[in-house]
Amino acid sequence: MNFFTQNKTATIIIAMLIALNVLSIYFFVIHKRIVHKHPFDDQNPPWHEKSKEGKSSEKVHFMEKELGLNKEQRQEYRNLRKSHFEMSRKKRKEQQELREMIFSNISNQSFNIDSVAQLISKRQSEMEIGMFKHFKSIRELCTEEQKLKFDKTTQFILRKMGDHDRFKRSEH
Template identity: 35%
Template structure:
């Protein structure tokens, strides 16, 4: 009788621990998703720069304005790319391909210009010490972006491993 009572208590304790663990995982996952998708970069920027409340408010306004400017451009870019890719099936003319490619390039140039302007506006609300930190953050982000652009280049002395047959 004592043995079955001990086993019953152990089962209840283990079940409670599982519920608690699942709750931590569930709520922790929601929190992490919010940081990543809902402004994780904003959080990092705010923390690393040590922004004041006034600066945080200004940053929130700048961010909202930036997203409002960028959304139509992203939509246009996506639509133009879809039209360009649909030409594969329909066999588009050179003029159509050139026109859509030029349009995509123009939209991308606007996106780059707006992004540059946005970061310039953020930098403008920083004090001199924050500007140094901001510049380093941007430099690091750009360096990370360069690493993602494709496989590493191989020199003449670096050959791929031989294939097994």
């Protein structure tokens, strides 16, 4: 007789451990992909539409299309958008550098995190103000009819961006 027929308790325990391992693999690998799938995983959000050629430099901007901007409005919109993204990129980079400073000083007993945290908060505040001013500038480009569309579209975009950001944070 072999070990498994003589020791039924050990056989049951080993079978349960194998079953638990299979379930663990399922929940940590397969199930996670299914449950945490974001609605925009298969397709980009509508404000990230690309041209027919798929080139990012020739993106068809959702706001341009949605609002029906004329040629002059489109050019001004693109200028505003470019400067806004440059400012945002710069502020995010500054925030990242400050975060890196915090963690590079984790072993430093005399390091004052409060001052650096305030600087990070200041950059975030500047980004929020910058976003508000950016949207306000775009709205000022619009005709009265376009402003009505803009107001609805902006609320939609901000809601979807918030959903997307929450999803990203929950993955980590």
